[in-house]
Amino acid sequence: MDWHFVFSQALTQAIGPTMLIYALAAIGLNVQFGYTGLLNFGQAAFAAMGAYGLALTVVAAGLPFGWGVLVGFLAAVVMALLLGIPTLRLRADYLAIVTIAAAEIVRRLARSTVWAEYTGGSDGMRGFSEPFFAMSPYSKDATWSFGFVSMDHGRLIVDLWLFDFQYSDRDLWVMTVGWALVAVFLLVIGLLVHSPWGRVLKGIREDEEAVRSLGKNVFAYKMQALVIGGIIGAAAGFVFALSRANVQPDTFSTDFTFYFYVVLILGGAARLFGPVLGAALFWFLYNLFSQSLNQAIRAELIPSSVLSGTQVGPLVFFLLGLGMVLLLIFRPQGILGNRRELMLDVR
Amino acid sequence: MSGSEVERREAHQAAVDALADVAPEPGVAKPDPILSASGVRRAFGGLVAVDVERLEIERGTITALIGPNGAGKTTLFNLLTGFDRPSRGTWEFDGRSAKRLRSYQVAQAGMVRTFQLTKALTRMTVLDNMLIGATGQLGERMWAGLLPWLWRGQEAANRARALGLLERFQLADKRDDYAGELSGGQRKLLEMARALMLEPRMVMLDEPMAGVNPALKESLLDHIKELREEGMTVLFVEHDMDMVHEIADWAVVMAAGRVITEGTPEQISSDSRVIDAYLGAHHDGAAR
Numbered sequence: 001m002d003w004h005f006v007f008s009q010a011l012t013q014a015i016g017p018t019m020l021i022y023a024l025a026a027i028g029l030n031v032q033f034g035y036t037g038l039l040n041f042g043q044a045a046f047a048a049m050g051a052y053g054l055a056l057t058v059v060a061a062g063l064p065f066g067w068g069v070l071v072g073f074l075a076a077v078v079m080a081l082l083l084g085i086p087t088l089r090l091r092a093d094y095l096a097i098v099t100i101a102a103a104e105i106v107r108r109l110a111r112s113t114v115w116a117e118y119t120g121g122s123d124g125m126r127g128f129s130e131p132f133f134a135m136s137p138y139s140k141d142a143t144w145s146f147g148f149v150s151m152d153h154g155r156l157i158v159d160l161w162l163f164d165f166q167y168s169d170r171d172l173w174v175m176t177v178g179w180a181l182v183a184v185f186l187l188v189i190g191l192l193v194h195s196p197w198g199r200v201l202k203g204i205r206e207d208e209e210a211v212r213s214l215g216k217n218v219f220a221y222k223m224q225a226l227v228i229g230g231i232i233g234a235a236a237g238f239v240f241a242l243s244r245a246n247v248q249p250d251t252f253s254t255d256f257t258f259y260f261y262v263v264l265i266l267g268g269a270a271r272l273f274g275p276v277l278g279a280a281l282f283w284f285l286y287n288l289f290s291q292s293l294n295q296a297i298r299a300e301l302i303p304s305s306v307l308s309g310t311q312v313g314p315l316v317f318f319l320l321g322l323g324m325v326l327l328l329i330f331r332p333q334g335i336l337g338n339r340r341e342l343m344l345d346v347r
Numbered sequence: 348m349s350g351s352e353v354e355r356r357e358a359h360q361a362a363v364d365a366l367a368d369v370a371p372e373p374g375v376a377k378p379d380p381i382l383s384a385s386g387v388r389r390a391f392g393g394l395v396a397v398d399v400e401r402l403e404i405e406r407g408t409i410t411a412l413i414g415p416n417g418a419g420k421t422t423l424f425n426l427l428t429g430f431d432r433p434s435r436g437t438w439e440f441d442g443r444s445a446k447r448l449r450s451y452q453v454a455q456a457g458m459v460r461t462f463q464l465t466k467a468l469t470r471m472t473v474l475d476n477m478l479i480g481a482t483g484q485l486g487e488r489m490w491a492g493l494l495p496w497l498w499r500g501q502e503a504a505n506r507a508r509a510l511g512l513l514e515r516f517q518l519a520d521k522r523d524d525y526a527g528e529l530s531g532g533q534r535k536l537l538e539m540a541r542a543l544m545l546e547p548r549m550v551m552l553d554e555p556m557a558g559v560n561p562a563l564k565e566s567l568l569d570h571i572k573e574l575r576e577e578g579m580t581v582l583f584v585e586h587d588m589d590m591v592h593e594i595a596d597w598a599v600v601m602a603a604g605r606v607i608t609e610g611t612p613e614q615i616s617s618d619s620r621v622i623d624a625y626l627g628a629h630h631d632g633a634a635r
Contacts, residue, residue: 195492344527
């Protein structure tokens with residue numbers, strides 16, 4: 001078995017473009033669910049707003065890339081307002097019901113044949129990412145080597161002997177932008193949750209009636225949290241669309257949202273770095289399990305009568321599900337969470 | 348005799364004097380009401396929970412709102428503080444119509460309530476529970492949250508005030524504990540201290556003694572008397588007649604959604620209507 005390959009793959013993916021999508025979406029969810037207690041089950045739809053807002057603006061409307069980003073963010077804000085105005089005055093569960101339904105409506109609209117000439121229907125859209133990669137400072141022809149870091153025709157290799165990181169020039173550009181977005185959002189959210197504004201959000205999470213009795217306009221705060229989380233969700237949608245150079249409606253299904261929740265709870269909700277750590281750990285474990293199982297099958301350590309290559313994917317998700325259950329039993333607060341806080345008698 | 352005790356007696360005497368000439372009748376006019384309600388009615392389907400023709404609360408007094416279970420006391424509280432909407436009726440708080448105000452606006456206007464089931468913000472520290480109560484915080488605006496230097500001064504001032512109040516309510520050494528770690532009685536104290544962070548003119552306490560152990564009761568009573576001494580008006584819901592006798596200047600009795608009588612605690616406890624309301628009209632006493 002090639003353990004070097006297994007660990008290299010797992011670690012490469014732990015900080016790679018895919019992980020960044022989940023980290024960003026979960027940062028948004030952290031503002032809504034972690035700090036404010038809003039059950040947004042439609043984060044996938046906010047990501048779809050970003051992805052489709054960008055793709056439609058650039059491809060269907062033929063506008064510049066920057067406009068696409070602006071439209072994506074605005075679409076997320078509009079969606080937050082549309083979902084929030086009718087539901088945020090009601091009990092918490094209504095937001096959950098409405099967001100999960102709205103996310104399905106968005107996906108079905110995106111794949112419907114009515115606008116297929118613009119949206120591509122269930123095939124989705126491509127051809128919007130060229131302007132983004134044209135901005136990349138990384139060259140396809142770069143070849144150099146410096147110590148353990150080398151560049152081979154645009155492919156970055158960081159060789160740390162036991163394992164290595166390898167990224168294509170396109171991955172590198174997506175990661176540069178993605179990590180910059182993570183840094184900016186973490187800075188903003190970090191400042192906000194440590195301000196009196198963030199204190200009101202946490203109060204709302206604990207008991208919104210109490211916060212109302214203390215003279216705070218709870219509805220306005222919840223709306224602000226929903227909008228901010230949605231904007232960050234749209235940013236996740238940009239990274240998603242650009243890293244794959246296409247958008248497909250069925251990738252924005254409800255399981256997408258549930259993986260964001262897994263990532264958030266794994267890292268620790270209401271902890272600033274929880275979503276980032278959770279996303280990194282999730283993709284590390286996912287790749288560790290699938291690559292080592294694949295390697296074991298290839299080396300015939302696991303006979304094909306027991307497990308075949310096509311069964312690895314479902315088995316890994318089963319294992320991750322099991323891990324999630326164990327986490328909730330033994331460490332319900334997540335990796336970064338505070339157990340003392342969670343064990344309090346919530347009356 | 349200590350200074351504060353003198354002040355307490357003076358505040359008490361002022362309240363007694365203000366109400367001395369007020370007749371013990373339901374809906375009677377008071378010399379200087381801070382809160383006056385007319386025709387307030389709340390029906391849930393066919394059930395009329397509250398139907399108060401007229402109610403005035405005298406400024407600077409401690410008024411008890413008593414009555415049997417289901418009399419509509421808490422519903423009236425919810426209506427007056429904007430936590431529920433009436434079917435009809437109007438009321439004024441400190442000369443301003445308060446009927447259309449939302450719950451948070453009522454609190455901003457200076458009428459702050461507590462809850463029957465204490466609402467401590469469990470996974471926040473005691474100090475954060477206090478700080479969230481301060482009004483007019485610039486840092487509570489989202490954009491200002493990003494610019495800490497704009498609100499640091501205000502935050503420090505609020506913090507000092509919060510610590511002072513925690514000191515007074517014997518919670519200062521608990522300030523960094525989670526509110527969820529406090530006992531039931533301490534939560535009641537915290538809720539009252541937190542209400543004072545808003546610098547209210549009127550405090551509405553919904554069953555302040557429920558679930559409080561006897562040792563803490565005395566100190567809670569003293570705290571309520573101190574509110575009057577500081578010029579606040581207190582309206583509280585209570586079942587315990589002993590407590591009403593001990594601290595209330597005036598008592599309003601509700602039954603089946605209506606104010607059936609009001610008066611000083613002494614006048615109330617000799618009123619047969621009150622006994623009827625509590626024990627039912629067909630008890631032995633009523634037959635006589």
